[in-house]
Amino acid sequence: MTVLSSVLSVDGSRLNASISRLAKVGKLPNGDICRLAFTPEDLQARYLVQQWMVDAGMTVRTDAAGNLIGRYAGTVEGAPALATGSHIDTVPSGGCYDGVLGVLAGIEVVRTLRENELRLKHPLEVIVFTDEESSMIGSQATAGTVLLKEPQRYQPKVGRPIADCLEEIGGSWADIPSAQRTRKTLAAFVELHVEQGAILERTRTQIGVVQGVVGMLRKIITITGQANHAGTTPMNMRQDALVAAAQVILAVKRIAHTMPSQPVATVGYLTVEPNAVNIVPGRVELSVDMRELSQSCLDTMMAQLQQELETIAADTDTHIEIAPVLCVEPTLAAEAVQQTIQSVCEQLNLTYRYMPSRAGHDSLEIGRITDMGMIFVPSQAGLSHSGAEYTSPEQCTQGANVLLNTLIRLDAAYSC
Amino acid sequence: MTVLSSVLSVDGSRLNASISRLAKVGKLPNGDICRLAFTPEDLQARYLVQQWMVDAGMTVRTDAAGNLIGRYAGTVEGAPALATGSHIDTVPSGGCYDGVLGVLAGIEVVRTLRENELRLKHPLEVIVFTDEESSMIGSQATAGTVLLKEPQRYQPKVGRPIADCLEEIGGSWADIPSAQRTRKTLAAFVELHVEQGAILERTRTQIGVVQGVVGMLRKIITITGQANHAGTTPMNMRQDALVAAAQVILAVKRIAHTMPSQPVATVGYLTVEPNAVNIVPGRVELSVDMRELSQSCLDTMMAQLQQELETIAADTDTHIEIAPVLCVEPTLAAEAVQQTIQSVCEQLNLTYRYMPSRAGHDSLEIGRITDMGMIFVPSQAGLSHSGAEYTSPEQCTQGANVLLNTLIRLDAAYSC
Numbered sequence: 140m141t142v143l144s145s146v147l148s149v150d151g152s153r154l155n156a157s158i159s160r161l162a163k164v165g166k167l168p169n170g171d172i173c174r175l176a177f178t179p180e181d182l183q184a185r186y187l188v189q190q191w192m193v194d195a196g197m198t199v200r201t202d203a204a205g206n207l208i209g210r211y212a213g214t215v216e217g218a219p220a221l222a223t224g225s226h227i228d229t230v231p232s233g234g235c236y237d238g239v240l241g242v243l244a245g246i247e248v249v250r251t252l253r254e255n256e257l258r259l260k261h262p263l264e265v266i267v268f269t270d271e272e273s274s275m276i277g278s279q280a281t282a283g284t285v286l287l288k289e290p291q292r293y294q295p296k297v298g299r300p301i302a303d304c305l306e307e308i309g310g311s312w313a314d315i316p317s318a319q320r321t322r323k324t325l326a327a328f329v330e331l332h333v334e335q336g337a338i339l340e341r342t343r344t345q346i347g348v349v350q351g352v353v354g355m356l357r358k359i360i361t362i363t364g365q366a367n368h369a370g371t372t373p374m375n376m377r378q379d380a381l382v383a384a385a386q387v388i389l390a391v392k393r394i395a396h397t398m399p400s401q402p403v404a405t406v407g408y409l410t411v412e413p414n415a416v417n418i419v420p421g422r423v424e425l426s427v428d429m430r431e432l433s434q435s436c437l438d439t440m441m442a443q444l445q446q447e448l449e450t451i452a453a454d455t456d457t458h459i460e461i462a463p464v465l466c467v468e469p470t471l472a473a474e475a476v477q478q479t480i481q482s483v484c485e486q487l488n489l490t491y492r493y494m495p496s497r498a499g500h501d502s503l504e505i506g507r508i509t510d511m512g513m514i515f516v517p518s519q520a521g522l523s524h525s526g527a528e529y530t531s532p533e534q535c536t537q538g539a540n541v542l543l544n545t546l547i548r549l550d551a552a553y554s555c
Numbered sequence: 556m557t558v559l560s561s562v563l564s565v566d567g568s569r570l571n572a573s574i575s576r577l578a579k580v581g582k583l584p585n586g587d588i589c590r591l592a593f594t595p596e597d598l599q600a601r602y603l604v605q606q607w608m609v610d611a612g613m614t615v616r617t618d619a620a621g622n623l624i625g626r627y628a629g630t631v632e633g634a635p636a637l638a639t640g641s642h643i644d645t646v647p648s649g650g651c652y653d654g655v656l657g658v659l660a661g662i663e664v665v666r667t668l669r670e671n672e673l674r675l676k677h678p679l680e681v682i683v684f685t686d687e688e689s690s691m692i693g694s695q696a697t698a699g700t701v702l703l704k705e706p707q708r709y710q711p712k713v714g715r716p717i718a719d720c721l722e723e724i725g726g727s728w729a730d731i732p733s734a735q736r737t738r739k740t741l742a743a744f745v746e747l748h749v750e751q752g753a754i755l756e757r758t759r760t761q762i763g764v765v766q767g768v769v770g771m772l773r774k775i776i777t778i779t780g781q782a783n784h785a786g787t788t789p790m791n792m793r794q795d796a797l798v799a800a801a802q803v804i805l806a807v808k809r810i811a812h813t814m815p816s817q818p819v820a821t822v823g824y825l826t827v828e829p830n831a832v833n834i835v836p837g838r839v840e841l842s843v844d845m846r847e848l849s850q851s852c853l854d855t856m857m858a859q860l861q862q863e864l865e866t867i868a869a870d871t872d873t874h875i876e877i878a879p880v881l882c883v884e885p886t887l888a889a890e891a892v893q894q895t896i897q898s899v900c901e902q903l904n905l906t907y908r909y910m911p912s913r914a915g916h917d918s919l920e921i922g923r924i925t926d927m928g929m930i931f932v933p934s935q936a937g938l939s940h941s942g943a944e945y946t947s948p949e950q951c952t953q954g955a956n957v958l959l960n961t962l963i964r965l966d967a968a969y970s971c
Contacts, residue, residue: 336787
C-alpha cells in the first residue's frame with residue numbers, strides 16, 4: 140500500500156451521522172448540550188468514540204491525563220506520529236460542533252484511508268484531549284506545561300480536584316509527566332475546528348488557515364475613589380470610581396483599535412460599590428482581557444494601558460491597582476503546515492483566508508512542542524458555546540477533506 | 556410681653572445636652588444610630604421630644620401624618636403660625652445631627668423665648684416631620700402632595716405599608732388630607748440643618764443661607780447590545796453595551812460640568828450582563844441622577860443627555876432606552892427669608908454664603924405651600940448618613956442662634 144498523490148474524499152454523510160449521534164449524549168431539553176469533562180456524559184461520549192476508533196482499525200489507549208488516543212499504524216517502523224484531534228467535552232450550554240468536529244473528522248480520515256486500503260508512512264493518531272473547556276489538562280499534559288505543584292488544582296465546573304477527576308476516566312495525577320510528548324514522537328499536529336466567530340461567514344470564505352492561537356493577558360483592575368452623597372458632593376470634589384472606570388473601558392477599546400494587527404480587548408466584567416442611585420461610586424472592579432497573536436504586541440498594549448491608568452487615576456483623584464489573572468503566550472502555527480493547508484484548499488477549489496484563532500484551543504498547547512496547524516470552517520452567525528451553534532454538513536465535510544489531504548501531504552513532507 | 560429688637564442667645568450647653576441625650580436612642584454598638592421611622596426607636600425618640608416640648612411650654616398634637624407639632628402660643632389671636640422643625644428619624648446607619656439639630660434647636664428657641672418671658676405675635680410651631688429619610692410622608696401630607704390613590708404605598712425600610720405604619724404612631728391614612736396646611740395657617744417655615752456636604756468647611760464659612768432645595772431627575776437607562784465571545788468577535792463587529800455605558804457615564808459628567816449653575820449629575824448604579832471576563836457585555840442597566848435648583852436647567856440637561864444617547868447608540872450599534880424613576884421639582888427659598896437670615900448673620904458676626912441644598916429636606920415640600928428658608932451649619936469632612944457625622948457644639952449653637960433671631964425678625968416682618 141502507498142499513499143495516493145491524487146485527491147481523496149471522506150464520506151460526508153458518514154461523518155455527519157457520527158456528529159448527530161454524538162450530539163445525543165448530554166443533550167438538554169432546550170437543545171443545548173451539557174457534556175462537562177469528567178461527568179457521566181463525558182464518559183459515555185468517550186466510550187462511543189473509542190468504539191468508533193476501534194471500528195476504524197485503530198489501537199486505542201488512554202494516557203495519564205485521560206487523553207484518549209487512537210492510533211492508525213504507519214508503514215515506516217519507529218516513525219513519529221502525525222496527529223489530529225480535538226475535544227468532546229462541552230461548556231454547560233454547548234453545541235454539536237465545538238471540538239467534536241475535529242475528533243470525528245480525524246476518525247473519518249482514518250476510515251477513509253482504511254477503506255481505500257491506504258496507510259501513511261507515519262502512524263496517524265486521533266487524540267481526544269481531556270477537559271479543553273475548563274482546565275485544558277489534556278493538552279497541557281501532552282505539552283508538559285502542567286504545574287505538578289498543584290495536585291489539588293480544582294475543576295470548578297464539576298466541583299472536584301482535577302486529581303480526583305482524572306482517576307475516574309482512567310488517568311492518574313501522579314503519572315502526568317508520562318503523558319508528555321515531544322517532536323520525537325509527534326512530528327506534527329493538525330486540528331480542524333469550527334471558527335466560533337463570524338469572519339468566514341461574513342467574508343463568504345470556506346476555509347480559515349489559522350496563523351496561530353492568540354495569547355491572552357487577563358487582569359483585574361480595582362479603582363478606589365470615595366463613596367459620597369450624590370447630591371451634596373460638588374462635581375469638582377468627587378473621587379468617582381465609576382467615572383474613572385468609564386475612562387478605562389474607553390482606553391482599552393482605543394488601545395486595541397490603534398494596533399495595526401487588529402487585536403481584541405474587552406472589559407467584560409465590572410462591579411460597582413456601593414451601587415446605589417444616590418451615592419457617588421467609591422469602588423469599581425473590572426476585568427481586562429487582551430488577545431493577540433504577537434506577545435510583543437500584547438506587551439505593548441498592556442504598557443500603554445498602564446500609562447493610561449496613571450493618567451486616569453490622576454485625572455479622577457482615584458487609586459488604581461492592576462492584578463494579573465491569566466497570562467497565556469500565543470502559539471504560532473508552523474509555516475509548513477499553513478502552506479500545506481493553503482495548497483490543499485487550492486487543489487480542492489475551496490476559498491480560504493489566513494486568520495488568527497482568537498479563541499483558545501488544544502493546539503495552543505500542542506504548538507509549544509511540535510509543528511502545529513489549524514483548519515477553521517464557518518460558524519453560522521459566529522455563534523458558539525450555544526445549542527444554536529451550527530456548521531452545515533457540507534462545510535463539515537469540506538473541513539474534513541482539507542484535513543485528510545493536508546495529513547496526506549504532510550506525511551510526504553515530513554521525514555520519518 | 557413684647558419682642559426684643561436686641562440679640563437673644565440660646566443656651567448652647569442645654570441644646571447640645573439635648574442632642575447628646577437623643578443620640579442614645581437607637582445607638583448601635585458601632586456608634587451609628589439606627590432610628591428608622593415607625594420603629595420602637597422612633598417612638599421612643601418621639602416620646603422624649605414630646606416631653607421636651609411640653610416642658611418648654613408648648614401644647615402638643617400629632618396630625619394624621621404622624622407629624623408631632625409643638626405650638627408656643629403667640630400674642631395675636633388668630634395669627635398664622637411661624638414654624639420651624641425637621642425630623643428625628645435616621646437612615647439605617649445615621650448620625651446625631653441630621654434632622655435632630657433642626658428639631659432640638661427649635662425647642663431650644665422656645666425655651667429661650669420662654670425663659671426671657673417673651674412671646675412672638677405669631678404662634679411658633681416646632682414640627683417633627685414623619686419619615687423624612689424614606690417616604691417623606693410627613694412633609695408631603697403637610698404640603699398636600701401625598702397621592703391618596705396609593706393606600707398600599709410601601710415603606711421599604713420597615714417592610715410595611717405606610718398606612719399601617721401611620722396607625723402605630725397615632726396617624727391615619729384615611730385622614731391624611733386633614734394634615735394639609737396652607738399659607739393661611741403657616742406664614743413661613745425655617746429649617747436649620749447640617750449641610751451634609753463639605754462646602755462650608757472647605758470655604759471656612761459658618762452659616763449657609765440656602766437658596767432652595769434642588770429638584771431631582773432620576774432615570775434608569777438600559778443599553779442592549781449583543782453578548783458575544785470576547786476572543787472571536789473582532790472589535791468592529793461588536794455591539795458592546797459596556798462601551799456604550801462608558802460613553803454615557805462620561806456624557807453625564809460632561810453635561811453637568813458645562814452648566815454654569817454647577818449642578819450635580821451622577822451614575823451611581825450600574826450592572827452588566829452577563830458580566831463575565833470572556834464575554835462582550837450584552838446588556839447594561841445604569842441610573843442617572845441630576846440635581847439642580849432650576850427646573851429649566853434640569854430639563855436642558857436631560858434634553859442634552861437624550862441627544863447624546865442617540866449618538867452613542869448609533870456609534871456603538873446598541874439600543875438605548877431611558878425610563879423615568881423620579882422627578883422632584885425644585886423649591887426656591889423665599890427671598891425675604893434668605894435676606895433675613897443674611898441680616899442675622901451680619902448682626903451676629905457670622906460668616907455666611909448663599910448655596911443651594913443638593914440634598915432633599917422637609918423644606919422641599921413645605922416650600923411648595925408657604926415662604927420657606929433653610930439655615931445650614933458645617934458638616935465635618937462633609938460626612939453624613941454615618942455615625943461619623945459631626946458638627947461641633949459651637950457650630951450647633953451658632954445655627955440655633957441664627958434660627959432664633961431669624962424667627963424673631965420674621966415675626967416682626969410678617970403681618971398677622
